[in-house]
Every structure is written in structure tokens, then in C-alpha cells.
Amino acid sequence: MAIERVGVVGCGLMGSGIAQVAAQAGCHVTVREVSPQLLEKGLQSLDKNLARLVEKGTLPSSDRDQVRARLRGTTNLNEFKDCDFVIEAIVELLPAKRELWTALDKICPKQTIFASNTSSLSITEMATFTQRLDRFLGMHFFNPVPVMKLVEVIRTIATDPKVFDEIVAFGAKLGKTVVRTSDRTGFIVNRLLVPYLLDAVRALEEGVASVEDIDNSMKLGCGHPMGPLTLLDFVGLDTTYYISNIMFDEFKEKRFASPPLLKRMVLAGWNGRKAGRGFYDYADPARPKPLQLT
Numbered sequence: 001m002a003i004e005r006v007g008v009v010g011c012g013l014m015g016s017g018i019a020q021v022a023a024q025a026g027c028h029v030t031v032r033e034v035s036p037q038l039l040e041k042g043l044q045s046l047d048k049n050l051a052r053l054v055e056k057g058t059l060p061s062s063d064r065d066q067v068r069a070r071l072r073g074t075t076n077l078n079e080f081k082d083c084d085f086v087i088e089a090i091v092e093l094l095p096a097k098r099e100l101w102t103a104l105d106k107i108c109p110k111q112t113i114f115a116s117n118t119s120s121l122s123i124t125e126m127a128t129f130t131q132r133l134d135r136f137l138g139m140h141f142f143n144p145v146p147v148m149k150l151v152e153v154i155r156t157i158a159t160d161p162k163v164f165d166e167i168v169a170f171g172a173k174l175g176k177t178v179v180r181t182s183d184r185t186g187f188i189v190n191r192l193l194v195p196y197l198l199d200a201v202r203a204l205e206e207g208v209a210s211v212e213d214i215d216n217s218m219k220l221g222c223g224h225p226m227g228p229l230t231l232l233d234f235v236g237l238d239t240t241y242y243i244s245n246i247m248f249d250e251f252k253e254k255r256f257a258s259p260p261l262l263k264r265m266v267l268a269g270w271n272g273r274k275a276g277r278g279f280y281d282y283a284d285p286a287r288p289k290p291l292q293l294t
């Protein structure tokens, strides 16, 4: 089955990027948000990314117009009824995902393949909210989606191997390098990355160094493109907090436990770059100002 019509649920940091790369690969994409305002915000960020590519000369403006013509925004889930493939990139909370998959399973035909972009939730558990365990898998992109070259494709014990191969091929069609993995919490990247990010918060809490010095250490000492606290702000502190709770619940290991400072920042709504404040203040987004948090 060729994947031509793609549904993307959620037009936040990840959903907008997934919708963009799918439309750039020639697919007809419907992207859904919960309100017209959030849809508008997500599509504006997508348009900004496309404009940046046109300015740099990597995307002719006529191609940009065609990409845009293949993209449709909606707040109505019923518009997913003709999709060959639906990928979900909504908030990392199981009850929200359960409600969504239960509804989508009734709307989409039996052959539609479902995938979650979850960072840490069990793909098998989400598949059980539907009647299509064999056509359900994980497709985990990285932020920012148009730039990061990797996608993890995740099978469960019930995923049909043909469906798995089809989505591996689809990942390549989107221009990504695909790694295959199985339904173990955090898959490959987050199993390794999340404890590192949480340790950076613990180092800050314990007074090892300032926000800026922790970030500079990993950038300049280890060649990382961003320091861990900048990366946390970039990923979203709310998302990381949910991920850490899910991973701690699964493994019961301290390295996955949320540091108290992370929890308090999320309670205060300091969710990172998207909220204008996290470990840095983004009042001037070009010059983030490190904050004194301890």
C-alpha cells in the first residue's frame, strides 16, 4: 500500500515538523489541533520554517507553494477518514492518547496504519486502545524534525512485519535514516539521553555549577551542539517531566526520576523555550539569558 494521505494529530513542536516533512516528501497531509488558535500557531511555525528554506535557496518558492497546497489544517478528527497513515504527536499523557486512539479507530478504515511519536509511552498499550494491534507501531522523530536525520521505528510483538517494513520505507522516503527498535520504554535515544538531561538538572540543584557553565561544559568540552539545559528548554520541560515519570514508573531506577527542581519549574509553567522561560529567559529569543534557579 502506498502512503499518500497522511494524518498528523497535534501541531505543536513535533506535529508541525512531521507535517512539514511529509508534505515536502509529496504526501497530502491533514494536521489536527484542538483549537483554531493552536492550529494557526502551529501552521505559522511551519510557514516560518518553509520561508527560511526559500530564503536560503534550498527550496524554490514554487515548490514551497506546492508543499503548502498539500497541507490542510483542521480541528475535526473526522477529516482523517481517508488517511492511509495517521501519526499522533499530542501531549505525552496516556489518558489523552487513549481518548484519541479510541476515537480514531472508529473513524479510520481498517487498513489505515496508526503510529505514535511518543517519547516514552508503551506502543503496545496504545495499540490495545484500538482493534488493529497488527497495524499499530511507533515512529519517533527528533526535534527539530526538519533538521534531525534520525527516526526510530518501533515494532510491538503484535505489529505485522509487512506494516513495519512499510513504515521503515516511509521513514526513508521522508529523507530520514531509520533505526529499527522494539517497544522498550525510551527506545534507543531516550533511554540514553533522558538520564543525562536529568543529571544536568541534579548537578544544577546540587550547586555543581551555574546554568551557563553546565551548558558550556558539554558544548565546549564534549562537542555537543547544545548544552543539556538549553536542550531541556528546547525539548520542553513539561514533556521531559512526563517522560521521566513514565520511565521511572517502568524501570524504578533513580536515574529516570524527576529532580524536584524540574517538577517545580513545570508547576510554575516555566516549560522552556516554547513558554518563553525555562533554564533561560527568552524575552529576546536571539539572546537567551541564563536564570539563577537555586
Ligand code: CAA
Pocket (backbone or CB within 6 Å): 049, 052, 056, 118, 119, 141, 142, 143, 144, 145, 146, 147, 148, 189, 190, 193, 225, 226, 231, 235
Ligand atoms: N526548525 C527547523 N529548522 C531549524 C530549527 C527549527 N526549530 N532550528 C534550526 N534549524 C535549522 C537552521 O535553519 C539551519 O539550517 P541550515 O543548516 O540548512 O542552514 C540548521 O538548522 C542549523 O541551525 P542554526 O545554524 O541556526 O543553529 P545550530 O547550528 O545551533 O543548530 C540545532 C540548531 C540543529 C537545533 C542544533 O543546535 C542541534 O542539533 N541541537 C540538538 C538537538 C537535539 O539534540 N535534538 C534531539 C532532542 S531529543 C528528542 O527529540 C527526542 C525526545 O523524545 C525528547
Ligand code: NAD
Pocket (backbone or CB within 6 Å): 009, 010, 011, 012, 013, 014, 015, 032, 033, 034, 038, 088, 089, 090, 091, 092, 096, 100, 117, 118, 119, 120, 140, 141, 142, 143, 234, 235, 236, 239, 274
Ligand atoms: P507540544 O506541547 O509542543 O505539542 C503538543 C500539541 O498537541 C499541543 O499543541 C496540543 O494542543 C496538541 N494536542 C493535545 N491533544 C490533542 C488532540 N487530541 N488532538 C490534536 N492535538 C492535540 O509537544 P511536542 O513536543 O510536540 O510533543 C508531542 C509528542 O511528541 C509527545 O508524545 C512527545 O513525547 C513526543 N516527542 C517530543 C519531542 C520533543 O523534543 N519535544 C521529541 C520527540 C517526541
